[in-house]
Amino acid sequence: MNFTKEDLINIKEKCRPFLIEAADFFADEDERAKIKVKSRNNFVTEVDLKVQEFLRKKLAEILPDAKFYAEEKDNEGIDLGDFLWILDPCDGTTNLIHDYKHSTISLALAKGGELLLGLVYEPHAKELFWAIRGGGAYLNDKKISVSKTLDIKSSIIGLGAGGARIGRAEETFEMIKDIFITSQGFRRIGSAALEMCYVAAGRTDGYLEEDLKLWDYAAGLLLIKEAGGLVLNFHGEDLSLERISGVICANKILIKELLKYKY
Template identity: 45%
Template sequence: MSVDTQKIIEIVKQVKPLFLDREGSSQIKVKGVADFVTQIDFKVQAQVKTALYELYPEIQFMGEEKDNSDIDFDGDVWILDPVDGTTNLIHDFRNSTLSLALARKGVLTLGIIYHPYSDEIFVAERGKGALLNGSPISVSKRQNFSECLISIGTSPYYRELAKENFRIFEKVFTDCADIRRLGSAALELAYVAAGRIDAYFERSLKPWDYAAGMLLVEEAGGKVTDYKGKPVDITGNSDIVAGNRAIGEILVEKYL
């Protein structure tokens, strides 16, 4: 069974007013260290889940704000992060996104990342390339690490990793053009796919953080691996390294 990508894009874009609701984003629940959820997270997830089930009731739904213990990756699975960058949302630091992927028997077939503040929508279908607002995008072609803009992820839920993370960040910063931290793994992966960032890496991301962005990077000509350069298993948490092939390999071999 095929899905109508254009209809999925329409569902995704309907969440924009929710992201702009400052009252909803101020209703906060603490889930853990630096781990927050707002009423916007719940509302976006409920709206998208309902719309997807109306179109495709047979496809399973994995969402950040639900129990996913019953998910079977041998079947078809939607993978949704309703608000990737909730801390950004709380602070009105406008780098929050919606990330939606479709996996079929463990293989990513569709990835959509929507940045409601800029109205940019990144879309990838397996074998069909990656698009930004309908126009083709590709990863950067830079080969010289000293010329590269590298995005880092601080793994804020895992403060025990801070010492090692920042040791790596210092080494990378010393050797590259500069570093960035956007606070949304999905957005950072989308920017890698669009060639705005040459590479991005972060420890211990969850499938809804990286699934859509992983397909985007791959369809834009890049590569996504774990910190050892191995393929990523989308069914669970993973360290993520994404970039054009040359710069991703340099990160794995020299810094991680």
């Protein structure tokens, strides 16, 4: 099935109330307190599981033929070229545990290795960032675009440093130090999906993070591209649908300066 822009907008409209309803689980303090440790600084709560199961059922109603690729499930046997939903039920689980109100639901739709639709819902601010392939990027109903900042001296840069970098602390802090010295400042939200949305909306000028999973960045990748930006991996190549990748993103001029941090 080939999707038109109208088809994708219709799917987006069907998803919107489900994302809003699923985010009600974020407010449940008892469920947030049910924590399992997956690895150091990597947690799952009952909220993650309930959001994922709720959306699995609802998304199957919208597109019964699409497979379901999500953080809190076994994705073995799923080909990234399949027709599939890509879901992070709670991007920013550590934030959620601490009631630091920057957690999102990140959802993308892909087919044949190409992103068709991306949605990121941040319930605390009631902000829905969304994009469709070839149709632009939006915050709620307002079109958004990446910033026009052309040099790092005039920029603020989002940074991620997840648990996978704990063994590389000195290297990580050297990068942070360099950005701190050369830019107007750095920001760390704790949600890769939201960091990418902020770049798409021009709230920050760029963002870098390594060792992200597909569900972390899929929706944000489409949002930034549709907002006029560029997303590369840490080898300086165009980011495609990969199970694990680093992300460097900004507008098409500023990103040249951020490439100094690639491998």
